[in-house]
Amino acid sequence: MFENLSDKLQKVFKNLRGEGRLTAQNMETALKEIRVALLEADVHFRTVKQLMESVKEKALGQEVLDSLTPAQQVIKIVRDELLKTLGTHQAKLRLSSDPPSVLMIVGLQGSGKTTSAGKLAKHLAKQGHRPMLVSVDVYRPAARQQLSVVAKDIAIPVYEGTAEEAGKPVDLARSARREATQNNKDILLVDTAGRLHIDEELMVELQQLKDLLNPVEILFVADAMTGQDAVKSADEFHKRLGITGVILTKMDGDARGGAALSIRSVTGQPLKFVGIGEKPDAFEPFHPDRAVSRILGMGDVLSLIEKVEQTIDQKQAEKMQQKLMDNEFSLEDFRDQLKQLRKMGPLESLLGMMPDMGPLGKHMKNAKVDEKELTRIVAIIDSMTPNERVNHMIINGSRRRRIALGSGTSVQDVNGLLKQYTEARKMMKMISGGMLGKKMGKMKLPGFGNLGFPKF
Ligand SMILES: Nc1nc2c(ncn2[C@@H]2O[C@H](COP(=O)(O)OP(=O)(O)O)[C@@H](O)[C@H]2O)c(=O)[nH]1
Numbered sequence: 274m275f276e277n278l279s280d281k282l283q284k285v286f287k288n289l290r291g292e293g294r295l296t297a298q299n300m301e302t303a304l305k306e307i308r309v310a311l312l313e314a315d316v317h318f319r320t321v322k323q324l325m326e327s328v329k330e331k332a333l334g335q336e337v338l339d340s341l342t343p344a345q346q347v348i349k350i351v352r353d354e355l356l357k358t359l360g361t362h363q364a365k366l367r368l369s370s371d372p373p374s375v376l377m378i379v380g381l382q383g384s385g386k387t388t389s390a391g392k393l394a395k396h397l398a399k400q401g402h403r404p405m406l407v408s409v410d411v412y413r414p415a416a417r418q419q420l421s422v423v424a425k426d427i428a429i430p431v432y433e434g435t436a437e438e439a440g441k442p443v444d445l446a447r448s449a450r451r452e453a454t455q456n457n458k459d460i461l462l463v464d465t466a467g468r469l470h471i472d473e474e475l476m477v478e479l480q481q482l483k484d485l486l487n488p489v490e491i492l493f494v495a496d497a498m499t500g501q502d503a504v505k506s507a508d509e510f511h512k513r514l515g516i517t518g519v520i521l522t523k524m525d526g527d528a529r530g531g532a533a534l535s536i537r538s539v540t541g542q543p544l545k546f547v548g549i550g551e552k553p554d555a556f557e558p559f560h561p562d563r564a565v566s567r568i569l570g571m572g573d574v575l576s577l578i579e580k581v582e583q584t585i586d587q588k589q590a591e592k593m594q595q596k597l598m599d600n601e602f603s604l605e606d607f608r609d610q611l612k613q614l615r616k617m618g619p620l621e622s623l624l625g626m627m628p629d630m631g632p633l634g635k636h637m638k639n640a641k642v643d644e645k646e647l648t649r650i651v652a653i654i655d656s657m658t659p660n661e662r663v664n665h666m667i668i669n670g671s672r673r674r675r676i677a678l679g680s681g682t683s684v685q686d687v688n689g690l691l692k693q694y695t696e697a698r699k700m701m702k703m704i705s706g707g708m709l710g711k712k713m714g715k716m717k718l719p720g721f722g723n724l725g726f727p728k729f
């Protein structure tokens with residue numbers, strides 16, 4: 274996986290290592306080499322273009338961390354942009370709250386659908402789920418039997434179907450779902466037929482299955498070794514059917530990684546799992562951060578970069594905490610905190626990581642976090658004048674109307690935000706005087722600034 278690309282990028286970084294500082298010239302050379310490395314790895318040209326534009330912008334911009342050498346800085350920038358391309362977080366499998374969750378496995382012939390359906394079922398069973406399998410590939414004689422063999426091997430039940438259903442994908446799917454429900458299975462994996470090329474008939478059939486089953490996931494299975502062809506067919510399937518994620522198989526044989534790197538930026542749908550061999554266990558959730566470490570290779574440099582970033586975040590967090598304690602926490606700080614939080618990942622997972630803080634903590638962990646809401650709040654604060662941001666008391670009715678207009682929100686939204694903000698300040702004042710303040714002061718939570726806003 275990614276060996277070729279990794280080798281080439283490491284060479285680029287090595288050449289930079291001798292440089293005392295980043296100049297327009299050595300940057301230019303490095304950027305050119307990175308671009309070539311990506312193209313040679315068969316990354317989609319549009320993905321390369323996007324990636325290189327952001328890398329260039331950052332490299333020439335002012336985002337420089339003093340404690341890193343030029344080479345390390347470039348590595349950091351490339352790492353950040355690769356992560357953005359792959360999706361900063363692992364794209365988890367969605368499951369329905371109304372079981373059985375139906376997962377449709379689609380893709381071209383030979384891409385690895387049947388194998389992956391079995392692997393995924395096994396993976397889910399290991400997590401404590403009760404999956405059931407069904408094959409609706411009624412065209413190739415041995416296709417359904419192949420799934421039965423796979424299922425037996427991993428001890429997952431499979432719906433075999435009746436003689437009347439044998440040639441009818443929709444009937445098979447319907448009965449399989451009923452069977453899954455009756456047997457208290459919480460997940461039904463539907464292995465569908467493939468073709469050598471995308472054709473109308475197949476798409477119509479898949480659409481019928483989709484309409485019937487209302488799947489929570491339509492996973493497109495692509496063979497990584499086919500490179501950009503895999504990306505192209507993923508894109509076509511997505512346009513026709515609306516896929517929700519990709520399983521990239523045969524990564525064990527793909528040294529370049531072009532498909533893996535392009536799929537999300539081309540289709541907009543994340544890579545969820547990778548197949549790394551023929552055996553039922555050769556399958557894993559796709560972790561963008563691990564893939565990036567693998568591509569860049571330099572474990573030690575990456576941990577150094579992380580450490581430097583943590584120190585910076587930590588310093589900022591401490592400054593914010595002090596402001597909170599002193600009740601000088603302005604709307605501007607509030608906005609910066611929100612941006613900081615967003616940078617660190619989905620708020621829910623962040624809140625989930627927090628140590629137990631008694632009733633207040635529980636309240637926060639249960640809080641529904643809405644990223645859209647966050648974007649709106651940032652927009653509202655951005656529409657305020659600097660003076661308004663540090664002095665919220667001056668924001669009267671007409672200012673509120675202006676802010677709402679400027680941020681594309683309503684006066685109610687602005688009122689809501691100001692109310693939450695003032696309540697939070699009040700709460701912080703109370704807390705900073707009492708026991709809790711002392712306890713929290715020691716915890717140094719990076720997202721501490723958000724403590725007062727449990728309503729999102
Ligand atoms: N090396 C390797 N082979 C795989 C992987 N996934 C599937 N295969 C092989 O690819 C071939 C086609 O797989 P199959 O599941 O029958 O594809 P389908 O036609 O899409 O159902 C089989 O020989 C599988 O063993 C993988 O991740 N790595």
Ligand SMILES: [Mg+2]
Nearest residue numbers: 386387410416
């Ligand atoms: Mg098959």
